[in-house]
Amino acid sequence: MKKQIILIIVIVALMNTFFGCVNSYSSERSKKSPNIILINIDDMGWCDVSFMGSQYYETPNLDALAKDGMIFTNAYASASNCAPSRANMMSGQWPQRHGIYTVGSSERGKNNTRKLIPTKNNETIPEDNILIPEVLKKAGYITCHSGKWHLNNDPTTKGFDINIGGNHSGNPGSYYPPYRNVHSLTAPDDDYYLTNLIMDKTLEFLNTVHDQPFFLYYSPYAVHTPIQPYKPLLEKYEGKPTWNGQNNPNYATMVENLDKQIGRMIKQLKTSGQLDNTFILFTSDNGGHYGVTKQWPLRSGKGAYYEGGIREPMFAYWKGKIPAGTKSETPITNLDFYPTILDVAGISKPINKVLDGQSMLPLLTKQSEMPHRPLYWHFPIYLEAYAKNDTTTFDPLFRTRPGSAIRYGDWKLIQYFENNDFELYNLKDDLSEQSNLAPSNPEKVNELLELLEKWRISTNAPVPTELNPEYIPN
Known part of the structure; x- marks a missing residue:
């Protein structure tokens, strides 16, 4: 009988020790996490x-x-x-890894105003x-x-x-x-x-x-x-x-x-x-x-x-x-x-x-x-304008047309795929992006474009090239 009592006491003591450790661990984890x-x-x-x-x-x-x-x-x-x-x-x-480039269809805006067939959009995040x-x-x-x-x-x-x-x-x-x-x-x-x-x-x-x-x-x-x-x-x-x-x-x-x-x-x-x-x-x-x-x-x-x-x-x-x-x-x-x-x-x-x-x-x-690094954006899609004749967007019809962008230091380059147009801005001097320096600074355009192209290749970013047969030039 005494042995049974001693055994019970030992078991209870061990359980208290065990659960005390668990609670202590849980409490410690709570403090640290x-x-x-x-x-x-x-x-x-x-x-x-x-x-x-x-x-x-x-x-x-x-x-x-x-x-x-x-x-x-x-x-x-x-x-x-x-x-x-x-x-x-x-x-x-980046979006090229999961395929979500926009909301809904990538074919936004009127069909006859889109020169390229945009990359197809994935509307849900992949399960894996x-x-x-x-x-x-x-x-x-x-x-x-x-x-x-x-x-x-x-x-x-x-x-x-x-x-x-x-x-x-x-x-x-x-x-x-x-x-x-x-x-x-x-x-x-x-x-x-x-x-x-x-x-x-x-x-x-x-x-x-x-x-x-x-x-x-x-x-x-x-x-x-x-x-x-x-x-x-x-x-x-x-x-x-x-x-x-x-x-x-x-x-x-x-x-x-x-x-x-x-x-x-x-x-x-x-x-x-x-x-x-x-x-x-x-x-x-x-x-x-x-x-x-x-x-x-x-x-x-x-x-x-x-x-x-x-x-x-x-x-x-x-x-x-x-x-x-x-x-x-x-x-x-x-x-x-x-x-x-x-x-x-x-x-x-x-x-x-x-x-x-x-x-x-x-x-x-x-x-x-943080290390000095470029930031990238990729948008092989069309996104229509909210209102007609909005002069703040790329053109009056679209907030954006298919392209990519890079910011590196004070410099920002936007490349549009339809006609390989470029916009180059120095954000330190021109935060409002009013002066496109691409025509006057081709060296900086080429420097940033080289980074952009290497990045697209390394991440398998799709670049739309197929022409839209319904397109009507303005």
Whole structure:
């Protein structure tokens, strides 16, 4: 009997030791594995936030968070419209590796105005392409997608444990009930704004995670069209003086309300103590809609490969790791997010996974600078203009025609495939891209073109050459 009692005591002691070790390991892992939040706003332009200089839009919560981190003044989306930009960011790869070049068909605009047959577009991310949430989930993170997805019908098939409102839709259809394209969310009343409901659900998720590290991809449909005002804020902006071409009160309410929702999230993270161990990246998927908002002095907007279409507001926050109140002029791209997030989480790159960006973590923590490198864009597709006679785009009919672009240092070259046209700009001297220096500086054109051609060959980037028999020259 005594032996049995002693044996039971020993077993209990061993179990307590074992579970104590497990709990200790879990607690230690929780301390060492930071929470990660990736905020990707839809169609928010470079100057659509006050921390980037806007005196029309008001974003006090984002301003405060950005002030406590590092702001990037030369941050880029890797594509000028939403689906390819999001696919590039989530896969860490240029579009020629996964085939998503645009939204919907690559044959946009009138057929008889397209000289070339564009490269066929892939509308969904390939199943075998390993995305950020898949890697994090395998490493023990609980993962949540919140808002717009746009890469297939269901984000839970690509590494997310929880999906809040995400599907293949590129816009919500309506921010007021019924949310036409967001069938999975039900409004609590007939006037409940979608951006607020998405944050409600996001906060519910955050309330469920404590010991386990989490990855939150917060990607609200805002501030994409339709431009529907958040009514409680509308009076504030009606009659507010124009600043630098920004004067749309309906859009301004959407921006400020989005900021308020992010403020709710930050407040809850502070209250729970989670913010101290949370790494945050903030950006937008492409430039602002030029018919709605302006990014002057940047040229054009969403869909164009001028600076207004690809340069984004961006900051990174990580208390105690990223020095507060810092700015960086280093050119970075959302392709850099994948390797950065892996570094932050202490996770190795998946075997055989090609990553086209570079980790920003040494730059963020002031350990070293990013290497001097070219940034590339490839768009073998057509994207029609929003409005006739828009002089900010390549021509009045298209925001972009098939081509590629490179930025290296202060220089930027755009090559169009139809007639092998070139545009060369020195961004240091001409941020608004008004003076095409290609005719007067053929040496720089050839230097950048050589880099561009080598890059296309090394990545098997398709270059359309087949002529469209229906084309009618203007």
